[in-house]
Amino acid sequence: MAPFTRLAFVAMLATAAFAVPVISPNPDGTPPAFSEADTYNTATSPSPALFKRAVESGVIMTCSKPGMVAITFDDGPYEYTNALLNILKAKKVKATFFLNGHNNGEIKNYKAVVKRAYDQGHQIASHTWSHTDLATLNTESEILSEMTKLDSAIKGIIGVRPTYMRPPYGSRNEFVKAVLIKAGYKIVLWDQDTNDWQHPTEVEKSLAVYKAVLGRKGEIKKNGHIFLQHDIHEKTALELAPKAIDYALKKGFKVVTVGECLGQSKSKWYRK
Numbered sequence: 387m388a389p390f391t392r393l394a395f396v397a398m399l400a401t402a403a404f405a406v407p408v409i410s411p412n413p414d415g416t417p418p419a420f421s422e423a424d425t426y427n428t429a430t431s432p433s434p435a436l437f438k439r440a441v442e443s444g445v446i447m448t449c450s451k452p453g454m455v456a457i458t459f460d461d462g463p464y465e466y467t468n469a470l471l472n473i474l475k476a477k478k479v480k481a482t483f484f485l486n487g488h489n490n491g492e493i494k495n496y497k498a499v500v501k502r503a504y505d506q507g508h509q510i511a512s513h514t515w516s517h518t519d520l521a522t523l524n525t526e527s528e529i530l531s532e533m534t535k536l537d538s539a540i541k542g543i544i545g546v547r548p549t550y551m552r553p554p555y556g557s558r559n560e561f562v563k564a565v566l567i568k569a570g571y572k573i574v575l576w577d578q579d580t581n582d583w584q585h586p587t588e589v590e591k592s593l594a595v596y597k598a599v600l601g602r603k604g605e606i607k608k609n610g611h612i613f614l615q616h617d618i619h620e621k622t623a624l625e626l627a628p629k630a631i632d633y634a635l636k637k638g639f640k641v642v643t644v645g646e647c648l649g650q651s652k653s654k655w656y657r658k
């Protein structure tokens with residue numbers, strides 16, 4: 387196949403042939419909150435109108451089902467992930483893990499944990515091999531290499547490759563988005579950021595994000611939310627997770643995977 391050139395990507399944008407469903411920002415109409423870089427490369431940018439359309443059509447930011455909460459954990463697997471799985475099992479809820487191959491932990495050292503998470507029904511998703519800012523990469527092959535290296539490692543553990551991915555730092559540009567979508571990935575960000583990495587030991591600050599959103603009157607009838615945190619932080623895994631789950635359940639929400647809160651069957655979460 388010919389290399390995916392800038393020209394091809396511009397042509398693709400023009401046809402707007404995106405496979406990812408259109409999901410608007412927060413259900414209340416407010417823009418999603420990003421604490422991490424929300425960048426794009428001006429050298430490859432199309433017109434503002436095309437850019438806006440690509441953002442709306444190419445990136446999943448929140449749930450499309452009411453009464454659901456998708457709790458997502460980035461940057462693992464790491465030494466707290468297994469204990470987190472114990473908590474999720476005890477609470478009888480499902481979560482989503484956006485994994486790296488080489489970050490704080492090495493995925494080869496956590497094969498049993500990844501397998502356990504998958505077998506327990508949690509969603510395994512990609513956060514790239516080495517947590518690289520994809521917007522700093524200039525070629526299709528560089529971007530895909532970050533994806534396929536992790537895909538292979540994950541397939542070696544659970545037998546399938548994830549289709550859902552979250553770009554590190556939430557960072558992407560039009561070129562990155564076009565490359566990922568063309569390769570069949572669903573790009574997932576978040577609409578609720580606990581910012582746990584900024585205050586990793588202050589669990590109440592992160593929990594307050596859950597309470598502010600899920601405690602709103604009538605919230606249960608609105609489309610759900612995708613919450614971002616990182617299981618490389620001990621207190622996030624061991625204290626925030628159970629408290630957030632308990633709060634969500636107490637308020638009547640179902641705690642589910644990203645795929646479920648988008649109404650997608652499990653067969654769409656992975657490919658061979």
Ligand SMILES: [Zn+2]
Binds near residue numbers: 555
């Ligand atoms: Zn990350």
